Amino acid sequence: MKKIIITLLFFIFSVQNANSLIKVDITRGNLDPLPIAVSPLHVDEKSEDLKGLKEKKLGEEISKIIERNFKSTGLFNPLKKDAFVQKPDIAHIKPRFEDWRLIKAQALVTGKILVKDKKLKVEFRLWDLTAAKEMVALSFTTTPTNWRRVAHIISDKIYERLTGETGYFDTRIIYVSETGPKDQRIKKLAIMDQDGNGTKYLTLGNELVLTPRFNPTNQLVTYMSYFKNMPRVYLLDIETGIQEVVGNFPGMTFAPRFSPDGKKVIMSFAKDGNSDIYSMDIETRKVERITEHSSIDTSPSYSPDGKYIAFNSDRSGLQQIYVMRSDGTQVKRITFGKGLYGTPVWSPRGDLIAFTKVRKGRFYIGVMRSDGTGERLLTENYYQEAPSWSPNGRVLIFYRETKSDSKGKGFSAKLWSIDITGYNERMIKTETDASDPSWSSLLSK
């Protein structure tokens, strides 16, 4: 009996003690970008001289690319180098955390490079300055001409460690480059790094090209081009430059897109004024009809697991977005808002669908959940469309046209990107006017 009473008393006391712990709920914070210091990478004195490569400047150049990448996300604030409290040659030691905290930095990147035997060795470390500990440390060896990609890969690793999401810097963007007056546009396929560097043109511009889309493996691009005034879907191998027509349809084919496994191309095919959705196996060239309706069904896009397809259709009278199983069954309308909805694109994360909406003559880019709920319009303008997701499903790239005046001047088409929060809208620099962008997946996985 005594024991029971003692146990009970003990229990009551312990409960009281537990209750006495003060709890404070913190439900708000600031959304200021994280202050980060990117120290220039230290170039090892033993580095060899290589033709066409300024080794001495390489460390600084790489750090500049990393800074630009971070700045473009809107999530980080790279600090000015004039304020740095230690020189770059700290790659092999722990930084003086208190001193770096003085300039309000919360994270620090240090590193060093060595060019030896015609190879580039890069090491970097990311430090949490408030906790005074190392967060990630990696080293790569590659050919020296690849130094830009090294900078992007480092950016990806740091981004991943600091945000918990995969990065999107070591990626490329394919788009339609446009030159010349509006009524005589020359359109070429162009490809560039995600930051606008290293533009290459893939077609000559004698045929009109539209809607290029990356294959998940990055080797292949599908796009639409006019052949004898008939739109056709093509496949292009970026590495070899070989291109071929997809399928042999008697009518017009539009809006091609790869399936997530890269084995199929899904597109719409028009016959007698009615278009439906078809998929084609790239290897066997076997064609499968997916929708069969008297309305116009276009712009199909697979969900990342390949089980569903989102598309737009005017079967209800106005153009709206629908979702169906990938075999064409269980068609379900998901948009019911006012205005027209088009170009649905499933996010690589699978949770959201991006779309273009037209209402009262204005164009909006927005996102919603895959069941159509939670619609959020991110940006509004005179004319903008064709959203494409960054590989981590965090950023959308699209193109925007400006209105030409009465003399036909002032018209331009540019690529823009926006975070799915609706913040950080920014123009992406391209050599020429640009439209129809498509973002590749990560080149290094």
Next chain:
Amino acid sequence: MSRGLLFSILFHAFVISMTVLTLPFMLRDPVDLPPIVSVEFIQITDKTNIPFAPKAREILEKVKKEDKRVVSEQAPPADKAKEKPDRIPMPEDKKEIKKIVKKKQNPEEIKPQIRQASEFEKKELFDPDQIAALIDKAKEEQAETQKKSNKLTQSSVKDSFARGLSLSEEDALRAQIFGCWSVPLGLPYDEKLLVRIKLKLKQDGTILKSEILDHERMNTPGQSFYRVLAESALRAVRICQPLKVPPTGYERWKDLQLNFDPTEMLKG
């Protein structure tokens, strides 16, 4: 037969008497209940002016005296520390930098009466580390003995009077941490985002120990955002320190739990 009759009579008598006894109650008017007035109970600390019961006051005063003694033994008042640095030789460049950090992080002066000189100031005053170490040791011992003696009497009694922080104290602390917490933007919308951090504080509000309570979730696959979120919360606490804690009642808030949850903010 007569037995049955007797039972029947007894039973009837019982039923009738019950009816007579209970029915009048039922006929009465229903009790007129006053309308319900909702009242919010707010915890008050020993700061408020409501007089305590004589016995409680005695205990509290005793505790306060105890607190004061601890402080005076531990370190000199802060304003003294501010006057002196010019007169004593600076120990090292590095320490001077540290001092600046201190000032920047905590520009407002906390009441000198209770405030304990920070570690850096202590070093400046009695430069030899030994003295600082001695003080630290003395403080530890003091706290230890106090803890022992308080365990059954004072702390439990005191807790029952003033448990938790007052609303204004809690608000001050919350506002301070709001400013220090950079919420990572890559968080998912549909996941549980609560990070609970348990802190052990020194009397000046600096952190002795911090612990993430749902630690195992940090390494769960597919929950990498949680690690980032937890780290951002820890960073916020570290940047903010010394925390804006009440000048008195160290026993009350020396253990503190902060629940970081950005869900509302992300939705709004």
